[in-house]
Amino acid sequence: MVRTKAIKGKGAWYWAHLEPVLVTNPDTGSPKAVKLRCSLCDAFFSASNPSRTASEHLKRGTCPNFNSESSPNPISSASPAGVITMTSSSSSPDDLGALAMLEDSVKKLKSPKSSPGQVLSKAQIDSSLELLANWVYENCGSVSFSSLDHPKFKSFLNQVGLPSLTRRDLVGERLDSKYQEAKSESEARIRDAMFFQISSDGWKSKSSNHNHSSGEIENLVNLCVNLPNGTSVFRRGVFTGGYVFSKYAEDVLWETIIDICGNNLQQCVGIVSDKFKSKALRNLENQHHWMINLSCQYQGVYKLIQDFSKELPLFHNVTDNCYKVANFVNTKSQIRHSFLKYQLQEYGRAALLRVPFSCRASGGGVGRVEFEPVFEMVEDVLSSARALQLVFLDESYKMMTMDDQIGKEIEEMMRSQFWNELEAVHSLVRLIKGMAQEIEKEKPRIGQCLPLWEELRVKIKEWCVKFHIHENHVEKVFDKRFKRNYHPAWAAAFILDPFYLIRDPSGKYLPPFKCLTSEQEKDVDKLITRLVSREEAHIALMELMKWRTEGLDPVYAQAVQLKQRDPITGKMKIANPQSSRLVWETYLTDFNSLRKVAVRLIFLHATSCGFKWNSSLCRWAQSRNGIDKAQKLIFIAAQSKLERRDFTYDEEKDADFFSLASREDDVLNEVLFDASSL
Template sequence: MPPSIILADWLYESSGFVSFSSLEHPKFKAFLTQVGLPAISRREFAGARLDAKFDEAKAESEEKIRDAMFFQIASDGWKHKNFGEENLVNLTVNLPHGTSVFRRAVFVSGSIPSKYAEEVLWETITGICGNAVQQCVGIVADKFKSKALKNLENQHHWMVNLSCQFQGFNSLIKDFSRELPLFQTVTENCLKLANFVNNKAQIRSSFHKYQLQEYGHATLLRVPLREYDKLNFGPVYTMLEDILNSARALPLVLLDESYKMVSMEDPIAREVAEMVRDMGFWNELEAVHSLVKLIKEMAQEIETERPLVGKCLPLWDELRGKVKEWCSKFHIVEGPVEKVIERRFKKNYHPAWAAAFILDPLYLIRDTSGKFLPPFKCLTPEQEKDVDKLITRLVSREEAHIALMELMKWRTEGLDPVYARAVQMKERDPVTGKMKLANPQSSRLVWETHLTEFKSLAKVAVRLIFLHATSCGFKCNWSFLRWACAHGHSRVGMERAQKLIFIAAHSKLDRRDFSSDEDKDAELFALANEAFDKDIVGLERPP
């Protein structure tokens, strides 16, 4: 492949991280000359080359969609991270054999009407399959579950529209911050401490002195803006981390003469000193930090692993178990915490969670007789009814009775142990070291090729168990998003932006790369900081 084409591919697939203008940077031109490559025109890269690359990516995407019997739409970006800012809504097509292809991007800002989201989603579906809309099994989105998604599901009985589980777990953090008095107490105490240390010149100077002594660097405690701490717990969590990471420096500040002088006149100084000396303050701070970290780590794993719908019930059970352990460790009353979790669970829950859990051979349980049976005993009575209702809704009226009879047979007979073991077989991932499914598509293939006696139930099973439980997809670089939004009123500018996004997203999804370059850079610098901190600790140790 000619070097100029490789360079063009890299530029387009970087999703705006490398600007076209950088092609004409003197040092880059000098580099091209040094390696014997001709100078490059940014106009050429933004014109004919871009059009050709877009047409190629679009054709590949269309071919993959045509080859699939049915699909799911994933829509991510409706929920703003920062209210009022421009945002990019990605619309991706999830296919039964496990791949995803990019479809389109929509730029939005401010408050988005539910009806608009509904129109965008439906236009995307009809744009793919025309009048054959039953090819779309459903939608997974990060917002509008109770309105747009519900409306579309009510209008089209075959659709299964889900809310994103990554978003659901993250929303749980906000729920805890609003509803648990412990969170409010810790937040108020930490705000008082951080503002006092940052704003009082003598105390700040003393704090920096002991930071340098203990950690090798000095910085302010990061304090969230008051208007945002109720909307987003992220900045509060950052403040909690800063205070926990200053746990050695803060007690030393209290022993400093400057602090003693300030304490004589300032009652807040005495209050802060009492707080820092109180082990109860540190225990509560650690408890809140620990719970948020637990949920964030589970959410991060959900974003990385991209679980299917059958995994939803086990995920929430895993969360309940971990939170129960947290309550025991920090001596927290379980009732109020469980109440918050159950409320969020009900907001996110869809009957498809229970149905996919029952129909996916991955979750079959071996009984005492050696049979591999669906885990009905793990469902509540209401969830059992949900399975019946959903299956009835997803088949024709004539097939409903047959499908329920087949469900009873599936409940009592299950799957041949040889096939069940093959579906559930795991192997170690050489990259992550974690155990993963050896044959991820085997659940669907078993229903399509082996369980042929379940004619009606199999139709439901193959359309259900491939559904994704998250809408997480292509991540656009922030710098490029700002550029695209700035050119939103220019037809040519927006056309180029859409083509660049499509090419970059198509390439990333093809590689199954769901990270962003900003995330990778942040990870790199975090590793560098970690190494630096270890060096500092090593230097502090006596020989």
């Protein structure tokens, strides 16, 4: 029915090769899903998008038995009436393919000479190769240089009238020219800025098992420049191996600042880095009074998960209990068989519960290990709740565990607080992860830090109430992390940013001093006096008092605080993110000293979340010449990503795409299953 309907449309050619197959459940024999089978190589595919399957599998050369030159044309447009029709119930997909090849041969005999293709001019060829090279450069690490030598890629270039583009072409003068172009543009934009902030990401080692003697380069540190107009430009990439000492990080950062600023060091107003609690940041700030050096807020919030996993008994309890369940289910053959059976029955898939190596080595305790692998085990147990419950209700299980003390303990454990505690841990981790991901995506300014942490505090308190968790211990852990992350510039930027002005009963828009603690109020005074000269310190404090009592004209305040709905996310966002700084620069001219502090402070970024690079980059940089080429490629690709505001890497995008495609398949299969049931 599906094929008969489809051949009447534009997709007739590929239905000659793709056969819809109804997949049945092996246990029940009932229809479960619809798949597409390639009649040429017997490969199976999802039925959600046949045209995409045809393009990917047939046209792009994935199918070993498909000949693109003899691909069938729509039968309805070429077949003489009465020969064979696609609606014939006796025709098989192999018959249709042979018929299409026959028709194609007849067409070739009728017009043996193919018309010559369009010949490209030299300018068109040069322009096309330039675009192709730029695509390779800007997808640095994701597009393999060796793939340019693939026969089918060369055949494609030949088909469209282009000469081959070799690896040597890409890493020679063409690369040098593109690098110089990108670097000149970047430097020009930095020169035009009155001040800037250095963003430094990638200092943290990606592997705790790094072998220093191997000489393998693991990390790539990205050094970018944040400009007052809200844009960023790439400056340099630094390859490091394993753990990086604080003094080395300090030297790299200071060398970068000098390289940009020359003698005008006050042009750099600060650094934001992912090296949490870095001595290098403190040293540089102490030595240069005008600088604000911050740790990345994404890292700070995400660290809360590790804090709670180490210090809350709830986490230890859930980790131990999940390990007991996973170990019992995975290692007992009869229990494992029953569990997999119920997984298939309930979810249509089956897999063992993941157990992190750290838990196996320590017998279940979380200790000082990263919580992420432990959380995967927690998620597996929670997502398999129904299957586990059915296992323990099964009569065969009761017979198997009649004399099994561990089985009885686990069964008793599951009847108590196990599921509630499991859900509580899972809920808290998802809450913190969600906040961290939002911070990574939105890249807030430092004026937003206090409101963000307060929002997280409120949500965690609500979590405590929901799951009947004692607040005191949780709040102590939270406050400890907050204090480690806090910087006085948070409070000062919060007070000076017109976006956070509060309308009082008289109609004035005043800074939110009432939201600060007494210590944070003192921090505001201290920070402002540090950022100005000694001669201006008392003037700046007087202007701060004026700002506190008079605030901003209501019309300007409302204009700064204006929000609009983001057409992509649907969320309300600031209509003009630069307006807070621009009000100080252009309107609040009476505040001669305070405005110098405000315009530099307000624009500072609170995160250093940089780029995610393909691991192949590190392998390129094994030789002196390789590092030079890799640095140029990184610069070109990074600058392109910044211009597009694209901070992901292709593997993430592909994973998201296939995850979405999988969900679409599930929906399609459910619809087809319901239809077949009727």
